[in-house]
Amino acid sequence: MNWHSFTFVYQTNDALTRIQKTLQNKGRQNYPITIRELPPISKINALSEKDRDNVYESLVKEIQSLSQFSLLLDIENENLSKLLDTMNKMGLMNDYFMCLITNLDASTINIGKFISKDSVANITQFRLIQNDVNELSIEAALIYDSVFAFSEALEKLYKDINFVGSPLKIQPKPISCHGEEKYEVGLNLTTIFLKIVKFGKKTNLINEKEINNTLTEAARNKIFKVTTRVGPPYVMQVEDEIKGRSIGDKKYEGYCIDLIAKIENFLGIRCEFEIVQDGNYGSLNPRTRQWNGLIKQLLELKADFAICDLTITSERQSVIDFTAPFMNLGISILFSKPEKVVPKLFAFMSPLSTEVWMYMATAYLIVSLMLFFQARIAPGEWINPHPCNPEPDELENNFTLMNSMWLTMGSLMQQGSDILPRTPSIRMVAGMWWFFVLIMVSSYTANLAAFLTAVKMEDSINDVEDLAKQTKISYGAVKDGSTYSFFKNSNTSIYQRIFNTMTEAKPSVFTESNNEGVDRVIKGKRKYAFFMESTSIEYQIERHCELQMVGTLLDNKGYGIAMPPNSPYRTMISRAILHLQEKGELQQLKQKWWKEMGGGKCAEESDEPTNSNELGMPHVGGVFLVLMLGCIISTFIAIIEFLWNIRKVAIDEKITPWEALIGEIKFVINIWSVTKPVKTGKSSSKSISFQNNVFNKSDSLNNSTIC
Numbered sequence: 001m002n003w004h005s006f007t008f009v010y011q012t013n014d015a016l017t018r019i020q021k022t023l024q025n026k027g028r029q030n031y032p033i034t035i036r037e038l039p040p041i042s043k044i045n046a047l048s049e050k051d052r053d054n055v056y057e058s059l060v061k062e063i064q065s066l067s068q069f070s071l072l073l074d075i076e077n078e079n080l081s082k083l084l085d086t087m088n089k090m091g092l093m094n095d096y097f098m099c100l101i102t103n104l105d106a107s108t109i110n111i112g113k114f115i116s117k118d119s120v121a122n123i124t125q126f127r128l129i130q131n132d133v134n135e136l137s138i139e140a141a142l143i144y145d146s147v148f149a150f151s152e153a154l155e156k157l158y159k160d161i162n163f164v165g166s167p168l169k170i171q172p173k174p175i176s177c178h179g180e181e182k183y184e185v186g187l188n189l190t191t192i193f194l195k196i197v198k199f200g201k202k203t204n205l206i207n208e209k210e211i212n213n214t215l216t217e218a219a220r221n222k223i224f225k226v227t228t229r230v231g232p233p234y235v236m237q238v239e240d241e242i243k244g245r246s247i248g249d250k251k252y253e254g255y256c257i258d259l260i261a262k263i264e265n266f267l268g269i270r271c272e273f274e275i276v277q278d279g280n281y282g283s284l285n286p287r288t289r290q291w292n293g294l295i296k297q298l299l300e301l302k303a304d305f306a307i308c309d310l311t312i313t314s315e316r317q318s319v320i321d322f323t324a325p326f327m328n329l330g331i332s333i334l335f336s337k338p339e340k341v342v343p344k345l346f347a348f349m350s351p352l353s354t355e356v357w358m359y360m361a362t363a364y365l366i367v368s369l370m371l372f373f374q375a376r377i378a379p380g381e382w383i384n385p386h387p388c389n390p391e392p393d394e395l396e397n398n399f400t401l402m403n404s405m406w407l408t409m410g411s412l413m414q415q416g417s418d419i420l421p422r423t424p425s426i427r428m429v430a431g432m433w434w435f436f437v438l439i440m441v442s443s444y445t446a447n448l449a450a451f452l453t454a455v456k457m458e459d460s461i462n463d464v465e466d467l468a469k470q471t472k473i474s475y476g477a478v479k480d481g482s483t484y485s486f487f488k489n490s491n492t493s494i495y496q497r498i499f500n501t502m503t504e505a506k507p508s509v510f511t512e513s514n515n516e517g518v519d520r521v522i523k524g525k526r527k528y529a530f531f532m533e534s535t536s537i538e539y540q541i542e543r544h545c546e547l548q549m550v551g552t553l554l555d556n557k558g559y560g561i562a563m564p565p566n567s568p569y570r571t572m573i574s575r576a577i578l579h580l581q582e583k584g585e586l587q588q589l590k591q592k593w594w595k596e597m598g599g600g601k602c603a604e605e606s607d608e609p610t611n612s613n614e615l616g617m618p619h620v621g622g623v624f625l626v627l628m629l630g631c632i633i634s635t636f637i638a639i640i641e642f643l644w645n646i647r648k649v650a651i652d653e654k655i656t657p658w659e660a661l662i663g664e665i666k667f668v669i670n671i672w673s674v675t676k677p678v679k680t681g682k683s684s685s686k687s688i689s690f691q692n693n694v695f696n697k698s699d700s701l702n703n704s705t706i707c
Contacts, residue, residue, distance in 0.1 A: 015074035038059065069092070069564070071097075111125065224271045227305070228273060234307075235252050263580075298564045326586055332531075333529050334541075337546050381423055412437050482557075522544065
């Protein structure tokens, strides 16, 4: 009958002998079998009527105080009727009452008169005789059957002897109990006796279908009390007077409210909700051995059902009943997502520190100045500006300050330059600079991609093993919840280590609710992780995009509707849950309360990690900014040069600056023109012509080639 614990009431020593095997095979030590003795008939009959009533009432009160509604009775018929009547009057025979009567003579008692019509209490008894022989005791019936069977065996043996002609003679013969002599007829008589089989009658059989129909009919005439606790998205208070379901003087809605409504519609039953006072799921106090929360409500029969995110555990299932799970889940880790670090505008400078950049700029200036000054003192760097003239009046040096800086800059940017050193000293300086540039540019290029794609290194975890190995991230769970019990009772070494770490942590890492744990994860900035059921984690990450579920499930379990022990309605409610599951209505409810009702905020974000090393604009935006600034500055310089040339042209041609500006702009916008005429002043046109004539004459007299 799958009783975890029960109360055994006996009256004789023979009853203790009969129950001995049951006591040896009892279940867990945490749930012992309660044994109570009822005084013998002689003592009870010697009492007054009031004292006899007190004996039965005190026994029933004690059974009620134990919250045990499974009863095993092995008492005499005279006391059995009175005890059943007392239990009925004191309200012990409710829907969850189960009684097994071992006294075979109990068949002579009309058990039905002790059970009310509205109750579905289960009283089981054994019967060896037909219902129409109620006045015959079991002892008399067994004696009658024994004599009848023995008589039949003797008669059959006698017929067999006469038919076969056996020398056996059925005659009494005294035999010593301590001797080895055997009665020659005994074996034959026993063999025939065992062959005699009498078929009895099976009456009042009740099949399972009839039982279910009876329960369904009783359930439709009953208002079930459903206890629950507030917790999103299962049960949540709403301010709207139209929405939700009334519980007390407030309105509530949620997944569990809708689930009960669907079960009501499917089975045609009625339910009435109430909120548990202490707000606890239900845990066992190891000192007092008392349960709290929802489990306590069920054990005290103050509620018929308990529904919320109540996990089905072996400890809870040992004292109450659960339906088939309406939601499957497991324990996982709630943790904050790593913060997305926005790359700096000048991220391309990250491969080198600020100090290195400053030293490079200083080295650039020093090398440029060294090229400039050393080139001025190096004779080989002073060259003839006009190679056609073997005796020039002056020499020039290509390593001006600007050219020196251009050479070093071109080398640094991996570009060429038309300015080449001639003397060994200048070549030495340039060679060392090129070597320096080779090392620095190679190092910069090698580290550039890594620095542009690198994410700020933070303390992170990928699974429960990573969490157990580190010490920087604290972790916790709901105090006395199913997750707490999972780690507390686990035999796995890593889970034991995690539980010890949590219990020894100062300040405490345990919370009073899941919402408190979620708040600690958010405020912890990746310094606190929270163990929670995967379904609750899925609900939270739909509303907090900064949260994530880390690792795989640590276990597999489910949420079920809890009921008092031995509830006759468990099969009926489980059937309704399976029907809703097959129709997909449970999944629709989860979709509604997880995503549609305030969720779905993070649907556009991809949860899949990317391994791409592509560089986005945030990484290289600084390079574009530098290019833009350089182009803008060069544009300003070009405009200044253009205006300066306008002024010069206006002076040379003796025209207004406006006229010179118009002329230059017309030339600029004429994109098809590839040559530009030389501008000459009007006052100097004659002198230029005269100089050309003189030059032509002298050129004709000179046999040398003009370069």
